[in-house]
Amino acid sequence: MAYLWSDKITDYYYSNPELDTVAVMWTDPEDGLVREHYIKVDETDEQWRDFVAEVPYDKIDERTMVRNEEFREQFREAFRNYSETHVETEYVDRTKPFEDIFIDFVSTYNKEDSAQKEQLFKFKLKVFELDIVKNSKSDDKFKNAKAFIRKAENPVDVLLGYMVFANDAELKMADTEKFEVEGVYVPIK
Amino acid sequence: MAVRIPAKYDGTNIVEMTTGERTEWHAYIAYLYAQAPTVTLTVVSGSGTLTPGLTDTRMKAGAASQNSSAFVAEGSTAEPATVTGTAYDKITGPTYNTDGSAAGDLGAVGYPLYINGDSDLQVMTQADYVDTFIYATLDAMIAASETAATNGTYTIATAASVTNYTEVSGAGTAVFIDTRADTSAYAASGIPETLDQPTTVTSFFLQRQNRARAFPSAACLFADSNGDISQGPLAADDSTFNAALAVDIKFRAAEDDAGHKLSYNINGSGNTRGTAIVDTRLDGAGNYQTRQVSDDYRSQEFPNGSAAVIGTNTLKIVHV
Numbered sequence: 001m002a003y004l005w006s007d008k009i010t011d012y013y014y015s016n017p018e019l020d021t022v023a024v025m026w027t028d029p030e031d032g033l034v035r036e037h038y039i040k041v042d043e044t045d046e047q048w049r050d051f052v053a054e055v056p057y058d059k060i061d062e063r064t065m066v067r068n069e070e071f072r073e074q075f076r077e078a079f080r081n082y083s084e085t086h087v088e089t090e091y092v093d094r095t096k097p098f099e100d101i102f103i104d105f106v107s108t109y110n111k112e113d114s115a116q117k118e119q120l121f122k123f124k125l126k127v128f129e130l131d132i133v134k135n136s137k138s139d140d141k142f143k144n145a146k147a148f149i150r151k152a153e154n155p156v157d158v159l160l161g162y163m164v165f166a167n168d169a170e171l172k173m174a175d176t177e178k179f180e181v182e183g184v185y186v187p188i189k
Numbered sequence: 190m191a192v193r194i195p196a197k198y199d200g201t202n203i204v205e206m207t208t209g210e211r212t213e214w215h216a217y218i219a220y221l222y223a224q225a226p227t228v229t230l231t232v233v234s235g236s237g238t239l240t241p242g243l244t245d246t247r248m249k250a251g252a253a254s255q256n257s258s259a260f261v262a263e264g265s266t267a268e269p270a271t272v273t274g275t276a277y278d279k280i281t282g283p284t285y286n287t288d289g290s291a292a293g294d295l296g297a298v299g300y301p302l303y304i305n306g307d308s309d310l311q312v313m314t315q316a317d318y319v320d321t322f323i324y325a326t327l328d329a330m331i332a333a334s335e336t337a338a339t340n341g342t343y344t345i346a347t348a349a350s351v352t353n354y355t356e357v358s359g360a361g362t363a364v365f366i367d368t369r370a371d372t373s374a375y376a377a378s379g380i381p382e383t384l385d386q387p388t389t390v391t392s393f394f395l396q397r398q399n400r401a402r403a404f405p406s407a408a409c410l411f412a413d414s415n416g417d418i419s420q421g422p423l424a425a426d427d428s429t430f431n432a433a434l435a436v437d438i439k440f441r442a443a444e445d446d447a448g449h450k451l452s453y454n455i456n457g458s459g460n461t462r463g464t465a466i467v468d469t470r471l472d473g474a475g476n477y478q479t480r481q482v483s484d485d486y487r488s489q490e491f492p493n494g495s496a497a498v499i500g501t502n503t504l505k506i507v508h509v
Contacts, residue, residue, distance in 0.1 A: 002334040015469070015498040016498040036347050036464070038467045039465060040461065046334065047333040047334070047461045068495075
């Protein structure tokens with residue numbers, strides 16, 4: 001055994017909107033129970049590197065999206081059931097112009113707001129789904145950019161990370177060991 | 190001094206040990222260490238010294254609202270709130286047993302043979318022996334990946350019973366218990382529900398590897414004072430050389446002053462051991478429910494959503 005989860009993984013997914021911790025479910029051969037194991041997303045950590053060598057980032061992203069969609073469907077189902085049994089129903093205001101929604105998200109993002117954190121989480125996953133990101137090379141430049149997006153705490157940083165893939169931007173690292181980013185250089189094209 | 194590759198007799202020739210065979214020696218030496226570890230962590234009831242302490246949090250229901258003519262709207266019903274539960278500081282250490290001392294020099298022919306650059310057999314010096322057997326084992330012992338070569342060191346698991354490990358408290362005492370609101374315990378028919386209705390999700394246990402002994406498959410070769418070569422014992426703990434291994438691995442683990450002493454910390458430097466310890470909470474905005482009892486209109490918001498990790502702590506092992 002190298003790790004308790006080695007060769008026994010049954011599921012895995014990011015376990016928070018910050019995408020900084022992965023939950024690994026593994027089946028214990030001793031008792032057949034599925035157990036949880038958590039790994040901090042940390043490129044400098046040996047266990048994390050061993051885990052992504054076995055389960056690539058793309059697979060974790062994919063499984064997280066599927067799992068979140070399952071939860072959303074459960075929520076939608078619960079909402080449908082609720083609306084069928086209640087006369088008064090609240091409707092979401094969808095009349096707000098796109099530009100207002102976008103600028104609100106970017107300029108007034110509040111990382112303490114759980115709804116906005118969920119939006120940021122979905123936004124990151126959308127970026128990871130883009131072909132230009134998904135099919136990027138596996139060199140340090142793009143690996144660091146993906147890590148930067150994962151760790152981003154606001155939508156602007158997510159967009160800056162995306163620029164590395166779309167606009168040949170460069171992450172400037174202040175400390176590679178600790179993954180401290182000094183800034184992002186975006187060339188004018 | 191340098192790391193040497195011990196020589197062995199393969200049945201036909203004297204050759205260097207393979208990487209796998211040297212790894213078996215590291216595992217054997219780690220086993221010797223595991224018989225009486227000199228760097229220990231213990232589980233205590235509180236005020237443990239391995240910081241930071243960990244606090245369990247969870248969501249609880251908002252207070253119920255009541256009105257005699259209509260339900261209080263969702264926007265005016267109290268939101269679920271965070272409960273700051275038990276603070277856990279149950280790990281103490283690392284504690285160093287410094288009663289030991291280095292094994293004495295085994296002399297000019299006391300250490301194993303290796304094949305030198307001139308293809309001659311040469312006896313390791315004491316410094317070679319320390320580099321080759323003791324420091325190499327201590328290096329293997331701090332790996333994140335847990336094998337027989339990490340015997341005697343600690344890890345965190347979500348099970349109280351793990352093959353090849355001993356639960357440190359001896360009584361199934363978790364070093365952290367992650368609780369969450371038990372959504373199944375809240376029902377509209379029960380409004381006003383008890384606000385805090387937790388359920389245990391995951392318990393985290395401190396485990397020490399206590400794997401059974403496996404002797405190396407390749408024996409070391411030794412010279413004697415007559416210049417003859419003999420093969421060391423393949424299955425014996427009590428040879429002079431093996432006794433020195435047992436003494437030195439315990440001494441260097443706790444008292445080495447050349448950067449190979451073992452240490453543990455939480456969230457500091459080093460390699461992660463076992464699962465990260467996490468505090469999770471439900472992340473929903475509240476499940477608004479109502480109940481009418483004659484002219485008593487009641488509403489309450491229960492915890493809901495999916496579990497999200499709020500805090501992550503990792504046990505690290507490192508050399509100091």
